Amino acid sequence: VTGVVPSRIVVVGASLAGLRAAETLREEGFGGTLVMVGDEARAPYDRPPLSKQLLTKGWAEDRVTLADPERLAELRIELRLGTAATGLDLSAREVALADGTTLGYDGLVVATGARARTLPGTEGVPGVHTLRTLDDALSLRASLSPGGVRVVVVGAGFIGAEVAAAATALGNSVTVVEMADVPFEPVLGARMGEVCAAILRENGVTLRTGAGVAALEGGEAVERVLLDDGSAVDADVVVVGIGVVPNTEWLEGSGLTLDDGVVCDETCRAAPGVVAAGDVARWPNPALGGEMMRVEHWDNAAHQGAHSARVLLAEEGRAAPFGTVPWFWSDQFGHTIQLAGRPAPDDEVRVIEGSVRERAFVAVYERRGRLVGALAIDRPRPVMRLRALIAEGASAAEAASGGRG
Amino acid sequence: VQRSFDEGETMGYRVVVDYDLCSSTAICMQFAPEVFEVRDDGYLYLLDETPPDDLRAKVEQAVRGCPTRALSIAEE
Numbered sequence: 001v002t003g004v005v006p007s008r009i010v011v012v013g014a015s016l017a018g019l020r021a022a023e024t025l026r027e028e029g030f031g032g033t034l035v036m037v038g039d040e041a042r043a044p045y046d047r048p049p050l051s052k053q054l055l056t057k058g059w060a061e062d063r064v065t066l067a068d069p070e071r072l073a074e075l076r077i078e079l080r081l082g083t084a085a086t087g088l089d090l091s092a093r094e095v096a097l098a099d100g101t102t103l104g105y106d107g108l109v110v111a112t113g114a115r116a117r118t119l120p121g122t123e124g125v126p127g128v129h130t131l132r133t134l135d136d137a138l139s140l141r142a143s144l145s146p147g148g149v150r151v152v153v154v155g156a157g158f159i160g161a162e163v164a165a166a167a168t169a170l171g172n173s174v175t176v177v178e179m180a181d182v183p184f185e186p187v188l189g190a191r192m193g194e195v196c197a198a199i200l201r202e203n204g205v206t207l208r209t210g211a212g213v214a215a216l217e218g219g220e221a222v223e224r225v226l227l228d229d230g231s232a233v234d235a236d237v238v239v240v241g242i243g244v245v246p247n248t249e250w251l252e253g254s255g256l257t258l259d260d261g262v263v264c265d266e267t268c269r270a271a272p273g274v275v276a277a278g279d280v281a282r283w284p285n286p287a288l289g290g291e292m293m294r295v296e297h298w299d300n301a302a303h304q305g306a307h308s309a310r311v312l313l314a315e316e317g318r319a320a321p322f323g324t325v326p327w328f329w330s331d332q333f334g335h336t337i338q339l340a341g342r343p344a345p346d347d348e349v350r351v352i353e354g355s356v357r358e359r360a361f362v363a364v365y366e367r368r369g370r371l372v373g374a375l376a377i378d379r380p381r382p383v384m385r386l387r388a389l390i391a392e393g394a395s396a397a398e399a400a401s402g403g404r405g
Numbered sequence: 406v407q408r409s410f411d412e413g414e415t416m417g418y419r420v421v422v423d424y425d426l427c428s429s430t431a432i433c434m435q436f437a438p439e440v441f442e443v444r445d446d447g448y449l450y451l452l453d454e455t456p457p458d459d460l461r462a463k464v465e466q467a468v469r470g471c472p473t474r475a476l477s478i479a480e481e
Contacts, residue, residue, distance in 0.1 A: 329472065331428055
């Protein structure tokens, strides 16, 4: 043993990936100092409910807590919450914080996640929301829960669709504006994108596709959304759901490779003694042929966070690669939608069970005869079997037959 | 569930599902198919509410892997 076992680990990021890293470090026997830095002044909390139950079911905010004070004490985590990291010095092994202090480390977990992308010039305009943090969700809930307001969701992604569902359930009228001609097409392809678009329309949402936002208009608060075809949609509330940006600014100039995320090797190591996990990490995923990817899903943050901790504790050259088939789910309008894999818009799509018309089915995506993705709407049972088959590089024929999972 | 404990007997545990939270993602089936089954009706069925100790590690993985945090373990 060459004395590489760290004695002081700093986890930058206090969300799911960072917490799972911290928990795993303790489970794996790390007995040293463990510091967790978070820019929000909140203990770690869970994000999936923010676009679901927190909006519609009146959840108290503490229901999304991932680790209460007792749990954090049990993990012996020194918390530096409400304090963003502002810089990293790799040679001195120090993280700089917004309050002017620095934290030395001999092991570092970068788990700073991502933030909601905004429409330029609309930040802080009353009535305009994004949805990423608990504060965002509480603010949005306050706007939506009285009901009877006109809501425009910009961006027909899965967050946008969940917000549209929640806003509809709360008695508001909802228009979704999407720049692409077919919503969800980059993620699901045209055919299945149309199915998810139909679910929106069937539930009373007005969908405007092929429509970019030219400007927001209003007085004190937003009043209408101007589209680039010259038309306008009246709005009391605008929710911008146009994706996220990884939080890497604090690492600029540090020597870490940044390219839409922190670039890592296949083990999730970014530099000696430095690992990255969650929405901020980009790595060659061995489960998908070594494709460089960044994954923004709950499941990935949980597992990559835990994995990154084991990599920090592993001896030189003994760290395992992190292979995973991306998977997420979305609850909207009473449907549970799941997607495994990374389909491309030109993959072949085949429905292998159920009925598209009844909105209960499983479809598989194939590329050159290989299974690369699986979409299930209200048919959860086969998804994990298909996910495993994607990792194995199975043929599409195996996916369609095979043991009924 | 009532059980008495003799001295030296290990504590049992019980799997608890919050069906208000469960979205039937079937993630749990991947970890512990002996305990969790999502059927074609779209609902999660608990096959064994008090699984044997040798399944506990798998059940814990399922609890931790559930993205809707619908699963928990009650010590008894």
